[in-house]
Amino acid sequence: MQAEYLKRQPVVMRILTQSITENRLGHAYIFEGARGIGKREVASWLTKAQFCMQASPENRVCNKCVNCRRIEESNHPDVHFVEPDGASIKTQQIKDLRQAFVKRGMESDKKIIIIDQAEKMTAKSANSLLKFIEEPEAEVLIVFLTTAVQRLLPTIQSRCQLLTFQPLATEVLVRELETQGISEARGRVVAHLTQSSSEAIEMAQDEWFVEARKHVVQLYGYLRVADPMALIYIQTDWIGHFKEKNNTQLGLDLLLALYEDKLHLQLVSEQPLICMQQEKMLKQDALNTKLLTTTYEIEQILTAKKRIEANVGAQLAMEELVLTFVAIKN
Ligand SMILES: [Zn+2]
Structure with a gap:
């Protein structure tokens, strides 16, 4: 699986892998890029890389150990995924997040929060989240996923390392569609319309x-x-x-x-x-x-x-x- 991300997002993956290897991963990242481009997948990989119990130096995640599986099933107590409740990410959701961290009793010192569609955070919830990051006792890694980085609060932007996901190379997408049984002729047409492989497959069918x-x-x-x-x-x-x-x-x-x-x-x-x-x-x-x-x-x-x-x-x-x-x- 990692090989696939490496192929699709070589720059982002190289930066992250190197940061992990050199033990200088940041505390807050913004993953920016179009819908369906692999932001969630890379965030999930990064999360696993933090908790995997059988990580090999070259692969970082095994996808088999209990931690990898719990992350895959959105069931790891120290990993939280937040997405908009309706039109926005509300203050209450951030409050709940805080509660969940306190209550559950962490298994390790590390905690990871992934905020999907972060541009939909209200200013209030963004501020309350910032306070959360700043708590000194917490070793938190927070990843904001967004299609529009300019719509995030400047206070968030200034605290995060920005990683821009590259549009999928058309050729990579066309070849990926072929493995799904979609002919090159049809694949080229849909790949012209969308960068998202899931959207492309849906369209082609x-x-x-x-x-x-x-x-x-x-x-x-x-x-x-x-x-x-x-x-x-x-x-x-x-x-x-x-x-x-x-x-x-x-x-x-x-x-x-x-x-x-x-x-x-x-x-x-x-x-x-x-x-x-x-x-x-x-x-x-x-x-x-x-x-x-x-x-x-x-x-x-x-x-x-x-x-x-x-x-x-x-x-x-x-x-x-x-x-x-x-x-x-x-
Ligand atoms: Zn693992």
Whole structure:
């Protein structure tokens, strides 16, 4: 398991492993990075590394001893995981945490607190947590997990060591998806949309998504030859499938992927295509359109996305987009 994190987050893992080896692990860390990027997993590994009874020098955790198993089952008395109760992490939750530490009678001197979605801490609970860290008798390691470090209180930020998780390399994710039985062709498309392997797997296996991809390729088929049928297709087929704002945005991201591929082909870039299955068609289109047209098309899609974000109706934005595309060629 450690090998997997090393591969996914080599920088973070190197820093942590080295700090443990040299016995200079800090007392407070912020793990920052996108959702599903492995923050929780690395926090869990770090926790095990503190309590494992059979740690080997190279692996740090055995994943088998009673402590490793209790951490895995969220059942270790000296390890506490806090996540938002509703919209925020409330003062009461921090009070409960304090109680739990006192009551349970620790097994060792070490205590570890992991705060998930730490940006949702209220100022009050953050302050009460800071007091907790400062108690001299406690040997506490606290890890804040967050997608938005700038939203943490400055007092928290200044006391913690910040570790930024790197976006998963697309290639690593595509290969990981292949081990889950997801073809490279589909894997590349979903890996373009999300960095999270769990989200990517879910997407790749979702019927709605598979159908959505077909609609997008169909729409592209009309747009590439400036066929006015595109407008009717939006009204008869597209709108029925992409009902909500988020769906439409995803559809536009998929459409964008085709135009980005076309652009990469025109630029003779080494980058592998996102839409492998449309390679033949895209190669033709790359030869038959001007580079400027492609960048204009990409701009138009991005503009449609912005308009929908600003609450312009999805159907209206789509209709106007396809009309612009049809007009480019005519
Ligand atoms: Zn162990």
